[in-house]
Amino acid sequence: MALKQTATHMMELLERVYEDLVKAVEKENKAAAQRVRTGSIRLEKVAKLFRKESVKEMPKKKRASKAKAKKPATKAKKK
Numbered sequence: 001m002a003l004k005q006t007a008t009h010m011m012e013l014l015e016r017v018y019e020d021l022v023k024a025v026e027k028e029n030k031a032a033a034q035r036v037r038t039g040s041i042r043l044e045k046v047a048k049l050f051r052k053e054s055v056k057e058m059p060k061k062k063r064a065s066k067a068k069a070k071k072p073a074t075k076a077k078k079k
Contacts, residue, residue, distance in 0.1 A: 003053045
């Protein structure tokens with residue numbers, strides 16, 4: 001799937017889960033509660049796919065080189 005298709009699918013799943021969640025909480029609909037549970041599992045899978053695709057499509061940036069560590073401070077010698 002392309003990133004846009006995955007995002008669209010994710011939004012559709014979110015809408016369905018939200019609608020069922022309202023039914024489950026406000027109307028105490030047990031079937032809607034079951035749909036929320038299964039929808040959340042599907043949403044998790046699509047979210048993982050979205051993450052993979054979004055990371056793949058982002059341009060890779062060069063990492064900044066780390067600054068060299070300074071020498072540790074030496075203790076003053078006693079006279």
